[in-house]
Amino acid sequence: MLDKLRQLCGRYEQLSERIADPAVMADRDAWRELVKEHAALEEIVTAFRAHEGTLAALSDCHGMLSEQLDAEMKELVHAELQELEARSAAEEEGLRALLLPKDPNDERDVILEIRAGTGGDEAALFGADLLRMYLRYAERNGYRVEYIENNLTDMGGVKEVVLSLGGRRGAYSRLKFESGVHRVQRVPETESQGRIHTSAATVAVLPEVDDVQVELRDSDLRIDTYRSSGAGGQHVNKTESAIRITHLPTGIVVQCQDEKSQLKNKEQALRVLKSRLFEFYQSQQDAAMASRRKSLVGSGDRSERIRTYNFPQSRVTDHRIGLTLYKLEQFLDGDMDEMIDALIVAERAAKLSDGEA
Secondary structure, three states: OHHHHHHHHHHHHHHHHHHOOHHHHOOHHHHHHHHHHHHHHHHHHHHHHHHHHHHHHHHHHHHHHOOOOOHHHHHHHHHHHHHHHHHHHHHHHHHHHHHOOOOOOOOOOEEEEEEEOOOHHHHHHHHHHHHHHHHHHHHHHOOEEEEEEEEEOOOOOEEEEEEEEEOOOOHHHHHHHHOEEEEEEEOOOOOOOOOOEEEEEEEEEEEOOOHHHOOOOHHHEEEEEEOOOOOOOOOOOOOOOEEEEEEOOOOEEEEEOOOOOHHHHHHHHHHHHHHHHHHHHHHHHOHHHOOHHHHHHOOOOOOOOOEEEEOOOOEEEEOOOOEEEOOHHHHHOOOOHHHHHHHHHHHHHHHHHOOOO
16 A cells, blocks of 8 residues: 555656646646546545655654653653554554546536425425425535426425536535435325324435536437426426436437526436436446446335435435434525534545455
């Protein structure tokens, strides 16, 4: 591991010289790529240099022990050795985590989809709660929000909502863990007996892809137009502005009716289609990921869940890592970082135990 880290430090120094070279700066595109690589290495190089300082201090302590020391000094050196060894072990663990292969999609914007699952109107209302939660999280983190599909019920619940979130680096790295079935346990407002009901909504988070990554041929697409319907727009049933696109080779269907312009709806639908196709083809390349979207999102059934939101106990539990937070109100207000950070740590730990570094 140390040899690999020294190679990365050498590369970092080389990049530092090149990005300061006026001749290199003349090619702005190439220069930006070098700056990007330099920035990606900065955290691990800084951590490794700190670790080298710890190793040097350890070497000095061992050298002192070989000298003639009085009992009091020897005790002080042993105490410092224990502290340095603990620090060195923690630094090594952190460096191994930093060496783990990064998800190439982590820096991308995301397409986030929310759909009501089992539970009727209550599931749709819970979907609206999730929508507000993600909007508040986006606001807290300075993400740009753009609606692509906004299909609501008459009660203000969510049948289906599709958003684009991004504008800052790392949106996918933070939100990718939200894919799956979210279950709610609470007493609906319409429940006269005070009984707790369980319902569910599904969330899918896809990396938003560039045009160059997914090629769409006109011959592979069937594009249908129809009149908008539902509570999502005021121009309902006036013109056939809504768009449904079917990708014939895969059978993937995307529709968009949130914009008044047919052209704009088509553009939005194509954005979502590209992201879904990107994930579809990525999954095919790796047999272990072939059913990823199905396993993450599931059918919306109450028995399938990644997370439970229990209102009577004011708790939210993520079943993948067994973490329970007793701050449901704050969580639904977008205060999600504690849970997301724990999921990131768990993912890194799993990769380390699998020997991916």
